[in-house]
Amino acid sequence: MDFELIANAAPQLIAGLDETLLLAASALVLGFFLAVPLALMNLSPMRWVRVIAEGYVYIFRSTPLLVQIFLIYYGSGQFRAAFESVGLWVLFREAWFCAIFAFTLNSAAYASQIIRGGLMSVPAGQIEAARAIGMSAGKTFFRITFPIAIRQALPGYGNEIILMVKATSLASTITILEITGVAKKIIAATFQPIEVFLIAGAIYLSINFIVTRGVALMEGRLNRHQRA
Amino acid sequence: MDLGHLGWGDAGWGDEFARGALMTFAVAVCAFLLCLVFGSLFAAAKLSRHWALRAIGEVYTTVLRGIPELLVIYLVFFGGGQLMQTIAYGLFGYDGYVDVPVFLVGVFCIGLSAGAYSTEVIRGAVLAIPKGQLEAADAIGMSARLKFWRVLVPQTARFALPGLGNIWQYALKDTSLISVVGLVEVMRTAALGSGSTREPFTFYITAFVIFLILAIVSQQAFVRAERWANRGVRRV
Numbered sequence: 001m002d003f004e005l006i007a008n009a010a011p012q013l014i015a016g017l018d019e020t021l022l023l024a025a026s027a028l029v030l031g032f033f034l035a036v037p038l039a040l041m042n043l044s045p046m047r048w049v050r051v052i053a054e055g056y057v058y059i060f061r062s063t064p065l066l067v068q069i070f071l072i073y074y075g076s077g078q079f080r081a082a083f084e085s086v087g088l089w090v091l092f093r094e095a096w097f098c099a100i101f102a103f104t105l106n107s108a109a110y111a112s113q114i115i116r117g118g119l120m121s122v123p124a125g126q127i128e129a130a131r132a133i134g135m136s137a138g139k140t141f142f143r144i145t146f147p148i149a150i151r152q153a154l155p156g157y158g159n160e161i162i163l164m165v166k167a168t169s170l171a172s173t174i175t176i177l178e179i180t181g182v183a184k185k186i187i188a189a190t191f192q193p194i195e196v197f198l199i200a201g202a203i204y205l206s207i208n209f210i211v212t213r214g215v216a217l218m219e220g221r222l223n224r225h226q227r228a
Numbered sequence: 229m230d231l232g233h234l235g236w237g238d239a240g241w242g243d244e245f246a247r248g249a250l251m252t253f254a255v256a257v258c259a260f261l262l263c264l265v266f267g268s269l270f271a272a273a274k275l276s277r278h279w280a281l282r283a284i285g286e287v288y289t290t291v292l293r294g295i296p297e298l299l300v301i302y303l304v305f306f307g308g309g310q311l312m313q314t315i316a317y318g319l320f321g322y323d324g325y326v327d328v329p330v331f332l333v334g335v336f337c338i339g340l341s342a343g344a345y346s347t348e349v350i351r352g353a354v355l356a357i358p359k360g361q362l363e364a365a366d367a368i369g370m371s372a373r374l375k376f377w378r379v380l381v382p383q384t385a386r387f388a389l390p391g392l393g394n395i396w397q398y399a400l401k402d403t404s405l406i407s408v409v410g411l412v413e414v415m416r417t418a419a420l421g422s423g424s425t426r427e428p429f430t431f432y433i434t435a436f437v438i439f440l441i442l443a444i445v446s447q448q449a450f451v452r453a454e455r456w457a458n459r460g461v462r463r464v
Contacts (some may be wrong), residue, residue, distance in 0.1 A: 078429035167292075170298060205294040
C-alpha cells in the first residue's frame, strides 16, 4: 500500500464525483419522465400502443448499455452531414450529451417496468371510489393512482438508482472524466492500479450506501400511515 | 450504410462477427457457470450458523453489488497484471512484461459480479423450500448428502431458475465490457471494423442485433428449462 499515492489520488477521485452524480441524476430524472408514459402505454387497452412500448423495453433491456452508448456516440458520426443539416450535430458531437441520452433511454426502459408494477398494484376500489365522488380521469391519476403506484414502486426504483450510479462508469469509455475515468487517468500516470481502484470502489460504495439509506427513509415517510 | 462490409471472407466482417459472437457466448457461458459456483458457496455462507461466514457473505454481496462491473474489470485486469509481474519477479527473477490472460480475467470478473446477484437468488430459493420437505427426508432416513442432492438441490434449482434467467441476461450483456481490455468479442470486432471502414453505425448496429439475437435465443432456453424443472409440480 502506497499511502502517499492514496493521499494524492483521493481528492482527484472525489472531484470526479460531481460528474458521476450529475450524469446519474440527469439520466434518472429524464428517464423517469419518459418511463411514466411508457408504463401507461404498456397498460394501454390499444394493442399497437402496447406493442410499441413492449418492443422498446425489450430491445433496450436485451442489449448491453455499452453498445447503446457506442451506437449513439460513434454511430452518429456516420450521419454527420445529415445531423449538421438539421442542426443536431452540436449535440451529438458532445460525449456528455450522448452519455446522458443513452443512459436516459436505457433507464426509461427499466424504470417503466417498475412503475408499471406499481400502477398494477393500485387496488381497483381506490379508483372506483375516486370515480364515485366524481373525480375526472386526470385528477384520479394524479391524486389517487400515481401516488399509490409510486409508493409500491419505490423499493424497485431504489435498485434502479443504484444500477444507474454503477452504469455511469461506462461514460469513461467515451472520454468523460467521472470517477472511473479519473481512476484510469491516474493509473496511466502512476502504474499503481490497486490503490486507486480501492479508493474509487470505496466512493461508489459510499454513494450506494447513502442511496439505500435515503430510499429506506423515504419509504418510511411515504408509508407512515401504515405504521402501527 | 454499406452492408457489403458485413460479407463473409477476407473483404467482409461477417466471419469476424461470427467468431466474435462465439467468443461472447463462450465468455458468458463460462462466467455464468462460475457465478453459480460463487453464488452457491456464498449463499451457503450467508445461511451458515457461524457469524464469521455470514459476515463474509454479507461483505461479498454488498461490495460486488455496490461497485461498477467496469471497475471490477479494471481492478482485476490491471491489478492482476501488477500482481503477476511481482510474482514473476519474486519467484523467477523475470522482469519482463507478463501477459494477462484476457479470457480468464473476463470470465472471472463477470462471474464474480454476477455471483453476488446469484448469491441472493440462490439464498432466496433455499429459504423458499418448505421445511416439511427437509424434515420428510430426515424422517425416511436420508443421509445429509443424499438429502442435499435429492431434495435441496432440485428444489432450489426450481425456485432459482427465474432469477437465474435474469442473471444470465446480465452476464451476457456484461461480456461487452471485456472489450475495453482487449478481448476480441462482438464489441471489439465492431470497434475494429468501424475503425477501418469509418462506418461506425453499421458496425455497432450489427453488434446491437447480435446481442439481441443471443438474448432472445437464450431466453427461450430458460423458458424451456423452467418448464422442465416444474414438470412435477401440480398446477392449481
